[in-house]
Amino acid sequence: xxxxxxxxxxxxxxxxxxxxxxxxxxxxxxxFGFSPADCRSVTRAxxxxxxxxxxxxxxxxxxxxxxxxxxxVPKRPGNAGGEGFEVVLTDRGPEVDPAKxxxxxxxxxxxxxxxxxxxxxxxxVVEFKREQGTNQLRLIKYLQSEKQD
Amino acid sequence: xxxxxxxxxxxxxxxxxxxIDLANSPEIRxxxxxEIKESKTPRVVMNLVxxxxxxxxxxxxxxxxxxxxxxxxxxxxxxxLSPAAREVLQLSxxxxxxxxxxxxxxxxx
Numbered sequence: 001x002x003x004x005x006x007x008x009x010x011x012x013x014x015x016x017x018x019x020x021x022x023x024x025x026x027x028x029x030x031x032f033g034f035s036p037a038d039c040r041s042v043t044r045a046x047x048x049x050x051x052x053x054x055x056x057x058x059x060x061x062x063x064x065x066x067x068x069x070x071x072x073v074p075k076r077p078g079n080a081g082g083e084g085f086e087v088v089l090t091d092r093g094p095e096v097d098p099a100k101x102x103x104x105x106x107x108x109x110x111x112x113x114x115x116x117x118x119x120x121x122x123x124x125v126v127e128f129k130r131e132q133g134t135n136q137l138r139l140i141k142y143l144q145s146e147k148q149d
Numbered sequence: 150x151x152x153x154x155x156x157x158x159x160x161x162x163x164x165x166x167x168x169i170d171l172a173n174s175p176e177i178r179x180x181x182x183x184e185i186k187e188s189k190t191p192r193v194v195m196n197l198v199x200x201x202x203x204x205x206x207x208x209x210x211x212x213x214x215x216x217x218x219x220x221x222x223x224x225x226x227x228x229x230l231s232p233a234a235r236e237v238l239q240l241s242x243x244x245x246x247x248x249x250x251x252x253x254x255x256x257x258x
Contacts, residue, residue, distance in 0.1 A: 015170065015172035016172050018170045019170065022168070037236075040232070040233050044236075047204055114205035114241050115204075117240070117241065118205055118237065121240050
């Protein structure tokens with residue numbers, strides 16, 4: 001499977017970097033060809049995923065490494081959609097319990113637990129794996145057609 | 150992000166400028182809860198006209214403000230939501246839970 005690298009960013013787990021990443025994602029998704037709503041969706045998913053790493057994987061430490069990779073990936077076989085925009089986020093925090101990656105029920109009015117829900121609603125593929133001492137979150141959003149206006 | 154407060158009669162209006170995310174949502178939460186729980190202001194209004202983005206931690210701060218105002222028997226109002234801010238409240242099924250208006254005039258009516 002061919003994957004063209006679009007962007008590679010290495011950042012520290014400092015929340016002041018979130019606005020920098022959002023700025024980059026807004027421009028990159030726009031360039032990729034997503035609609036304004038899908039640009040916001042992908043940007044929101046990446047922002048929430050990095051927020052989760054900062055809060056839960058690194059427990060608020062400000063100087064831990066996070067790697068962000070963005071690739072162009074082929075469209076899904078047999079699917080009418082276009083190419084995919086893949087994001088892989090890697091951190092070196094402790095192993096995450098998959099049971100805690102569910103998010104909360106939305107019929108409760110309470111603060112917290114919304115980030116993972118936003119990610120799942122925004123992206124077509126959400127996969128998590130532990131590899132070589134790192135947590136890797138892989139997200140993909142496909143263009144709804146070959147070209148979007 | 151910048152936050153400032155205006156007082157009109159028994160209403161406090163928080164004017165927020167910039168994105169609300171993990172870097173600054175604790176500041177908003179602290180200001181809101183102080184105004185609602187300690188100052189016991191009858192009506193607290195959030196001016197979000199100049200807020201382009203709100204993340205889940207920002208939504209959580211707004212929910213805490215809403216719950217505190219319900220506990221205190223006061224009003225908590227949002228106005229001027231951007232498309233992105235409206236989307237996160239819709240995604241979290243909270244848009245109908247808040248009192249939301251388009252303009253400050255409507256929020257203060």
